[in-house]
Amino acid sequence: MKSGSDFLLAARLCEIADLEQLARTADLVAIIARFIHALQRERGISNIYLGSLGSRYASERQRQVAECAAAEGEMRSHLATLDTESTHARNGARLFSRVAVVLHALDGLPLLRERIRLQALTAGEATAAFVKLVSGLLSVVFEAADTATDPEVSRALVAMFNFMQGKEFAGQERALGARVFAAGYVDLAGQQHWRHLVESQQGCFQVFADFSSADVRLADQAVQDAAVLGEVERLRRLGCTVGGELDPNLSHDWYRCCTRRIDSMKTVEDLLERNLAQLCRRRIDQARTELQDQRATLDALARPALASGVPHPSFGPHLERSLFAMVQEQSRRLQAMAGELDAVRATLNERKVVERAKGLLMAHRHMSEDDAYKALRQMAMNQGKRLVDVAQAVLSLADVLPAAQR
Amino acid sequence: MKSGSDFLLAARLCEIADLEQLARTADLVAIIARFIHALQRERGISNIYLGSLGSRYASERQRQVAECAAAEGEMRSHLATLDTESTHARNGARLFSRVAVVLHALDGLPLLRERIRLQALTAGEATAAFVKLVSGLLSVVFEAADTATDPEVSRALVAMFNFMQGKEFAGQERALGARVFAAGYVDLAGQQHWRHLVESQQGCFQVFADFSSADVRLADQAVQDAAVLGEVERLRRLGCTVGGELDPNLSHDWYRCCTRRIDSMKTVEDLLERNLAQLCRRRIDQARTELQDQRATLDALARPALASGVPHPSFGPHLERSLFAMVQEQSRRLQAMAGELDAVRATLNERKVVERAKGLLMAHRHMSEDDAYKALRQMAMNQGKRLVDVAQAVLSLADVLPAAQR
Incomplete structure (x- = not known):
């Protein structure tokens, strides 16, 4: 187990x-x-x-x-x-x-x-x-x-x-x-x-x-x-x-x-x-060092318990708390990292929105990739809007298109 | 190659x-x-x-x-x-x-x-x-x-x-x-x-x-x-x-x-x-069938070229176009899937926001997980807001906290 x-x-x-x-x-x-x-x-x-x-x-x-x-x-x-x-x-x-x-x-x-x-x-x-x-x-x-x-x-x-x-x-x-x-x-x-x-x-x-x-x-x-x-x-x-x-x-x-x-x-x-x-x-070096530290801590935590004959994984209340702190800390750190990651990757979303709008125009209007991009750019220029906003508008329009056309 | x-x-x-x-x-x-x-x-x-x-x-x-x-x-x-x-x-x-x-x-x-x-x-x-x-x-x-x-x-x-x-x-x-x-x-x-x-x-x-x-x-x-x-x-x-x-x-x-x-x-x-x-x-079955179809198509595309002695991967203009259509189609399909996936996963973000706000309160106010959650819930009740909105407010507040406190 x-x-x-x-x-x-x-x-x-x-x-x-x-x-x-x-x-x-x-x-x-x-x-x-x-x-x-x-x-x-x-x-x-x-x-x-x-x-x-x-x-x-x-x-x-x-x-x-x-x-x-x-x-x-x-x-x-x-x-x-x-x-x-x-x-x-x-x-x-x-x-x-x-x-x-x-x-x-x-x-x-x-x-x-x-x-x-x-x-x-x-x-x-x-x-x-x-x-x-x-x-x-x-x-x-x-x-x-x-x-x-x-x-x-x-x-x-x-x-x-x-x-x-x-x-x-x-x-x-x-x-x-x-x-x-x-x-x-x-x-x-x-x-x-x-x-x-x-x-x-x-x-x-x-x-x-x-x-x-x-x-x-x-x-x-x-x-x-x-x-x-x-x-x-x-x-x-x-x-x-x-x-x-x-x-x-x-x-x-x-x-x-x-x-x-x-x-x-x-x-x-x-x-x-x-x-x-x-x-x-x-x-990578940092993560490897942390892994070593973690292994060392776990070994140290397990040792007195083994010596006293208490089987793994019951370490006794004090060591339970140390282990608990470790698993909680790691889980929280990974969550915080995931949060930061989401924030960083949000900047990539603009491009994704434009790509998807382009794909939609290519599929539904039978446009080439170039023409789809030019069409989006032209709309943005005519409306004085950012490319990503026009692309977003195209995507939301897709949701209301009749099913036959999609 | x-x-x-x-x-x-x-x-x-x-x-x-x-x-x-x-x-x-x-x-x-x-x-x-x-x-x-x-x-x-x-x-x-x-x-x-x-x-x-x-x-x-x-x-x-x-x-x-x-x-x-x-x-x-x-x-x-x-x-x-x-x-x-x-x-x-x-x-x-x-x-x-x-x-x-x-x-x-x-x-x-x-x-x-x-x-x-x-x-x-x-x-x-x-x-x-x-x-x-x-x-x-x-x-x-x-x-x-x-x-x-x-x-x-x-x-x-x-x-x-x-x-x-x-x-x-x-x-x-x-x-x-x-x-x-x-x-x-x-x-x-x-x-x-x-x-x-x-x-x-x-x-x-x-x-x-x-x-x-x-x-x-x-x-x-x-x-x-x-x-x-x-x-x-x-x-x-x-x-x-x-x-x-x-x-x-x-x-x-x-x-x-x-x-x-x-x-x-x-x-x-x-x-x-x-x-x-x-x-x-x-x-899984569907993807396996599509893989087989793709393999069969690629074999069919490669065959006349091999017969005519033209080395791979130059298939001639007509077959080039078929292959081009295949790679384009797959790329576009995967992009569309990624778009749908983002939309579906956006619903998971509310929970992530609450989790992150909780983590923040735990770290900076030295609260237990329970207390952090209760504090958020209490704020939401007092302000008549949704839990996720209060959590979002807590997270944005974190950005303006002085560095020493963070």
């Missing part, structure tokens, strides 16, 4: 196992972050290559394709080590399902590159294809953040995910601005899209700041070059706020200062990665 | 493993439900035994103690089969930690019974000890409900938990009413407590009804004897609403009609148990 003490220790072992799995997940997130960065660079370079009708960045593109392929290989190797036969992974179904979508999409990457090389598609189409790939990879990171069982690690993963997502919006803004300046003209839809990308970045970086430690926030401020930021703002004002006719020569300036900004973000991303890995190790 | 298809199947295998674990959890919940029912009967019988100064129910109590011990043995055997060495259990840490608290509390049960036999404590004290034991067992069921990864199973577990909790409030009301009638007098605090127990039952049974299928609701209505309910209401009105001097002879009437009501609830509980087990089996 197992006693309360057995389950006390078993609970701790579960905690350690959860943390060890989180550490592996953190590794995967770091590898995905590197791959996304390589894809973002390839997207930017491909844009210029296509925009210049193949006259510029041809060799840069080849180099970047090689770098990107290496990062992809690293990620695929890591994925191969994930024991897909082991079905115990927390949130395994959703995580693996996201990975399946990504791997499938990556199978199309060689063809995309070939078409870019042959200039068989526009810069806009190439950008859209890369955006989709990165979005799939970010979904894997999102699921990883959503699986965390430790509030501290969960905070770090939420900060990391939001930073990565913000950086991706910055990359999309770079591509959009480069195309708009190169075209020498921006229309209302382009301006709206631009503003949406700027606001989305701000939202992401705000969550990142809220969930980061002071040293990370300081590092983030330190790497940002005020001159670069000033230049980005100046060109944003010209392209996005003033609008109309634009000087095509600004395309290159825009691209250059955005790239410097995004590259400096990579430094922060690397710091976040290292902090996350350290945090996981620290939490 | 693993392909998208490998992860597509891996996601499905995870889903099946999750469902199989849920089925084992459902077994545990059923066994706990039987043990709680036995404890509730023992509590009632012990109450009358103590209230009659040992003149009544002495042999009934002995029989019930034996029955209860058998149910406890069954639960302990089942817990022993839970692989505590396997640390992969979803939500294992919290679940095992709750089990540790319960097992520890159960170690004190022989002593409690001996003191009851010797009439060394009051009926109120005995009731409080049993209430605490049942509350610990219900916490295990609550954690089990909180671990569910399948929305349908989660709904069934939420219904089951709320029914069990409602039945326990009914048991507490039976004990309180029996004591109050026996004493021949009810004061304001007694009336407030009584009203609280009635309202708590209503809240639980409402959630149970919301989350149950029509056949369960019908079965619930069918087993309720209108005459018994009428008698319960009549005596409630006398004891709880009118108050003041009471006829001590009503104690026996009250106890009898409450017991008939609670025994009929057990029939519904048994039905919920059977439905839950069936549901788990059905969902």
